[in-house]
Amino acid sequence: MTLPPISSYLPILGWARSYTRDTAMSDLVAAIIVTIMLIPQSLAYALLAGLPAEMGLYASILPLVAYAVFGTSRTLAVGPVAVVSLMTAAAIGQLGLSDPADIALAAITLAFISGVFLTLLGILKLGFVANFLSHPVIAGFITASGILIAGSQLKHILGIDAHGETLVKLVPSLIEHLGQTNLITLVIGVLATAFLFWVRKGLKPLLVSLGVPKKLAEVGAKAGPVAAVVLTTLAAWAFDLGAHGVKLVGEVPTGLPPLSAPSFDVEMWRTLLLPAVLISIIGFVESVSVAQTLAAKRRQRISPDQELIGLGTSNIASAMSGGFPVTGGFSRSVVNFDAGAETPAAGAYTAIGIGVATLALTPLLFFLPTATLAATIIVAVLSLVDFSILKKTWVYSKVDFTAVAATIVLTLTLGVETGVSAGVLLSIFLHLYKTSKPHVAEVGLVPGTHHFRNVKRHKVDTLPDVLTLRVDESLYFVNARFLEEYVLGKVAICDDLRHVVLMFPAVNDVDMSALETLEELNTRLGENGIDLHLTEVKGPVMDKLKRSHFLDALTGQVFLSQYDAWVALKGGEDLAAAQ
Known part of the structure; x- marks a missing residue:
């Protein structure tokens, strides 16, 4: 040294x-x-x-x-x-x-x-x-x-x-x-x-x-x-x-x-x-x-x-x-x-x-x-x-x-x-308050591009059996439960849902509490026949996830980019084989 x-x-x-x-x-x-x-x-x-x-x-x-x-x-x-x-x-x-x-x-x-x-x-x-x-x-x-x-x-x-x-x-x-x-x-x-x-x-x-x-x-x-x-x-x-x-x-x-x-x-x-x-x-x-x-x-x-x-x-x-x-x-x-x-x-x-x-x-x-x-x-x-x-x-x-x-x-x-x-x-307190309810946006594909934007702000394309949510905050013990409740709330009002995709471009860390929440979310979605996928996961976050059993139990897969996930889920590929 x-x-x-x-x-x-x-x-x-x-x-x-x-x-x-x-x-x-x-x-x-x-x-x-x-x-x-x-x-x-x-x-x-x-x-x-x-x-x-x-x-x-x-x-x-x-x-x-x-x-x-x-x-x-x-x-x-x-x-x-x-x-x-x-x-x-x-x-x-x-x-x-x-x-x-x-x-x-x-x-x-x-x-x-x-x-x-x-x-x-x-x-x-x-x-x-x-x-x-x-x-x-x-x-x-x-x-x-x-x-x-x-x-x-x-x-x-x-x-x-x-x-x-x-x-x-x-x-x-x-x-x-x-x-x-x-x-x-x-x-x-x-x-x-x-x-x-x-x-x-x-x-x-x-x-x-x-x-x-x-x-x-x-x-x-x-x-x-x-x-x-x-x-x-x-x-x-x-x-x-x-x-x-x-x-x-x-x-x-x-x-x-x-x-x-x-x-x-x-x-x-x-x-x-x-x-x-x-x-x-x-x-x-x-x-x-x-x-x-x-x-x-x-x-x-x-x-x-x-x-x-x-x-x-x-x-x-x-x-x-x-x-x-x-x-x-x-x-x-x-x-x-x-x-x-x-x-x-x-x-x-x-x-x-x-x-x-x-x-x-x-x-x-x-x-x-x-x-x-x-x-x-x-x-x-x-x-x-x-x-x-x-x-x-x-x-x-x-x-x-x-x-x-x-x-x-x-x-x-x-x-x-x-x-x-x-x-x-x-x-x-302000930091905890502001991060306790992270901004989570449902996103879709901007036509003619590889970019995904908030469905409430832009005219985008979505897939009927896919719910894509972009998480705009690191996940830790303060906001982990909020994310779980938000996702399950969205799932409850979506009919014929087969896939939930969580975009992680802004997630710089996932602590142990958040990891346990993701594991629970993966289990509950799987019990309802819904696969959970992750996209755009940063290297340090992926390194931590690999040290756990979460990726082994994940019902879906981890995609390098959101567009890759869009193409795979739209095409109805055998995701397990693709993984």
């Missing part, structure tokens, strides 16, 4: 061989832009997760280096993201901790569990588990999460003390404390939010119209959040706004991330295990979707199983350096791509930039208003809210619409963990 090359486990060995000075310059420019964007985002997402601000910076250093070594995407930017930060806050909230040190340890432990889980999935090549979440359900969950995240930040914009992990609890709490609004905080929050919204759409065109080169204008637009941080921090310092009730970030420790270790408390692991699994799956789905989209634009490919290892080791690295769960971020990755990143080295350069910030810039963050960070989060997450998915699914599939709507409602009313768990269960 030939083992895969070591570069398949360490992708860095592949792209590093062709690394050039020009590539390094492209990566460095992209890293500078992403670093400028990532500093305020890291602080903001730590705030969202209910953690000290410096943990956001810590989660943006070693994880990027780990992904550069183990990840396969050339442009994916790993770090804290909004949805995972919200899920982190919800998971830690279940522990009922109040000591900041214990809360930080729980976040580190959550990142470690998630990292180990993702890495094991990658080693075992189980990336397919992400398929248990359908895209509409994911879209519904992310939309609901975006609303929850934006709503949770209103307390920082208003400068009040409100609580609630769900919309049902959060809205009454906000209303109850509305009278405590700090007007200065409100002004800062509103102005910062408005400024950041304008920066997204209006700053780049303005700079270009003023003669600034397009590339430099793009950098300026990406630096908008940094400008908001600088301006509001200077204002808070100059006017001593902290003395007027404006909540500030406060002291942020200076220095590189400390080496840390997760807790191995059994009760903590028991509580955090399910949230860690859900965070891992959601993070992987979001990350691999972004990575595949960006890779396709450059005709590159990624390995989903290796991506699991890349994200897993990134989370382990985050845990070992005082961070919290991370994944590939959509906005940062797009910025990284547009800025010209050529290899994962851009992420490593970004890590160096964040490391410099933790060494030199953290003292300057003391006077940063938390309202500014809240504004950064609100502007970032509102782009995640997409109610158009409701209209699309309503028009296309009422079943998918029900799943999306249920996911949104459950997430908003019962919390993110319940919402994503419901999403997974709904996705699985």
